[in-house]
Amino acid sequence: MANILVYALQYEGAFNKNSLGAVSEAAKLAAELGGEAHAIVVGQGIGDDLAGALGNYGATKVLNVEGPEGLAQPVVDAMAAAIAAGDYGYAIFGGGLLGFEVGAGLAARLGAGVAMEITAVRAEAGKLVAERPILGDSAISQISFRSDLGIIISRLNAFEIKETGGTAAVESLSVEFSPFSGQATMVKRGEQRGADVDIEGADVLIAGGRGLGAEEGFELCEALATAFGGNSAVAATRAVVDAGWFPYAGQIGQTGKTVAPKLYLAAGISGAIQHKVGMQGAENIVAINKDANAPIFEFSDLGIVGDLNKIMPKLTEAVKAKKGA
Amino acid sequence: MKICVLVKEVPDAAVQKKIDPSTGRVDRSGEKNLNPYDTHAIEAAMQLKESGAMAVDEVVAVTMGPDSAERALHKAVSLGADRSIHLADDALAGSDVAATGYALSKVLEKEAPDLVLLGQQSDDGECYTIGAVVADHLEFPSLTQVIKIDVDGGTKLRAERQAEYGYDTVDINLPAVISVGDAINEPRYPSLKAIMGAKKKPLEKVTAGDAGIDTSKVGGDNSAAQWTGSSEPPKKEAGRIIEDEDTAETVEQIVAWLDERKLI
Numbered sequence: 001m002a003n004i005l006v007y008a009l010q011y012e013g014a015f016n017k018n019s020l021g022a023v024s025e026a027a028k029l030a031a032e033l034g035g036e037a038h039a040i041v042v043g044q045g046i047g048d049d050l051a052g053a054l055g056n057y058g059a060t061k062v063l064n065v066e067g068p069e070g071l072a073q074p075v076v077d078a079m080a081a082a083i084a085a086g087d088y089g090y091a092i093f094g095g096g097l098l099g100f101e102v103g104a105g106l107a108a109r110l111g112a113g114v115a116m117e118i119t120a121v122r123a124e125a126g127k128l129v130a131e132r133p134i135l136g137d138s139a140i141s142q143i144s145f146r147s148d149l150g151i152i153i154s155r156l157n158a159f160e161i162k163e164t165g166g167t168a169a170v171e172s173l174s175v176e177f178s179p180f181s182g183q184a185t186m187v188k189r190g191e192q193r194g195a196d197v198d199i200e201g202a203d204v205l206i207a208g209g210r211g212l213g214a215e216e217g218f219e220l221c222e223a224l225a226t227a228f229g230g231n232s233a234v235a236a237t238r239a240v241v242d243a244g245w246f247p248y249a250g251q252i253g254q255t256g257k258t259v260a261p262k263l264y265l266a267a268g269i270s271g272a273i274q275h276k277v278g279m280q281g282a283e284n285i286v287a288i289n290k291d292a293n294a295p296i297f298e299f300s301d302l303g304i305v306g307d308l309n310k311i312m313p314k315l316t317e318a319v320k321a322k323k324g325a
Numbered sequence: 326m327k328i329c330v331l332v333k334e335v336p337d338a339a340v341q342k343k344i345d346p347s348t349g350r351v352d353r354s355g356e357k358n359l360n361p362y363d364t365h366a367i368e369a370a371m372q373l374k375e376s377g378a379m380a381v382d383e384v385v386a387v388t389m390g391p392d393s394a395e396r397a398l399h400k401a402v403s404l405g406a407d408r409s410i411h412l413a414d415d416a417l418a419g420s421d422v423a424a425t426g427y428a429l430s431k432v433l434e435k436e437a438p439d440l441v442l443l444g445q446q447s448d449d450g451e452c453y454t455i456g457a458v459v460a461d462h463l464e465f466p467s468l469t470q471v472i473k474i475d476v477d478g479g480t481k482l483r484a485e486r487q488a489e490y491g492y493d494t495v496d497i498n499l500p501a502v503i504s505v506g507d508a509i510n511e512p513r514y515p516s517l518k519a520i521m522g523a524k525k526k527p528l529e530k531v532t533a534g535d536a537g538i539d540t541s542k543v544g545g546d547n548s549a550a551q552w553t554g555s556s557e558p559p560k561k562e563a564g565r566i567i568e569d570e571d572t573a574e575t576v577e578q579i580v581a582w583l584d585e586r587k588l589i
Contacts, residue, residue: 009489011490070488070490072457073461073467096489098488098489100453100457101454101457102457104422104423104456104457104458105458105460105461107422107458107549108423108426108427108457108458108460108462109461112423113421113423113548113551114421114454114549114550116453131556133558137558138558139556139557139558140556140558141554141555142552142554142555144550145549146551147550150549153454178464180460180464180465183465183466183498183501184466184467184468184496184497184501185496186494187483188492188493188494189488189490189493189494190488190491190492191492191494192492193492204588228589239508241487242472242487242508248491248492255470255488255489262588284586285564286579286582299564300564301564302565302567302582303566303567304566304569304575304579305566305568306567306568306569306572306575307569310569310572311572311576311579314573315579318576318577318579319589322580
């Protein structure tokens, strides 16, 4: 039971980078356990060339499954079939929404233990131990498995992508999907709501959250970004994107973008973990929030407890004046 | 039609959460409240019922937890649920997410709901996954983090959610398990009358045996994922905090801080 199976999410011919990180991590861990890392892809007409490209990240075998894309339960069916036919001790997911859904469903299906929000995994006496930060990242708990299969769902960006130059054998796996996984069907996938904005390349990001109070609150962010000038942009949290205040393309976090600007200024953002995973790589983090207990102050370099409606306009004027000086 | 809403009591957000060093589990003592995310699920159920989009006969709140969890059920019925079920048994203490989902699915099996709703996550353990576990046991289709539900002909839902590559629209046939995101609605506040009336609505206590739960599959010792220790993360140097009293002065300090780091 030394092999590791990784679910690799792909969309329009490209693999999700968190999936690639999970393949790299699995390859490293499998080597320590004396086994191999295999990947599984599920989709409509995924070419063997694309599937085989996972070899470059350390997979020695890729199982190519023809099935519906973008929904979790068909992937649970596919992975359960692969695990029944193979010799797997662990399944690893690179985070993201589908990873959580598939991993949890698979745990239920196979009576397996599941550990989520994992930031590190190590091999210890032939078994894997997963580390999960808890309580606002103030402690790390260690999780091991007493089931035949251990399921590890990582936090976003937890695993590093490593190109090995290796190749993988691609095998087609035919799966009989369970009747209930066919009861959900994708009508439209990957709809981009709102304008196309680029936040990944920006040096300065002014990000707004629910604390802005209304869509109009983003005018404060836009004005401050304009004052910084150069390569600056405005970004947002999921809550306000779901509320329709800001385009999806400008969203940071779990189901959005991962950014690492020189300066990240958060206006009215509480700092939920789903947001933090997308911006904690920023060099300098400044937060303005009226709630002194907001989690974001725990990982800000400079925190201002106050009313953003008073602070932002004055800050904008001051930055403009400084620039002009 | 019947909607079951899964709810949970969590430590009040205002209370500092901590770990019990002897078990590695979240210390769930102290002030508790209904998981705020679950209020969106109850509201979604009430809107489906009140709008007439579905012919909903009853909304049933279901929880698993110690005696104190009754308070979460009182809150749930004060928000509109017609009755509630409390799965409580010492054998269930310390169950991991897979075991908890299994136990809840046994209660739901007996209720045979047309729709199971739950919040996208809990405010304490941060598990987004219980819906997917329950759905697999019930053999229902499921979707998490749904922010819009339309009813199509009474037996089919059209749901929208944000996933990895943008917004997805998914059709789901009932019965189904849907976990809702907090953008789906603004939960109502319970009226005083509803709060006073909450204790009069039926609350059924169920043991593991009543629900037909195999107790060798639940509880801390039987859970497949085992906590084996904890450690402290590397300490990050605490950032500087400014309490804004005089905004002109605050802004001056921010600009000086940015300037020192050559960020302007």
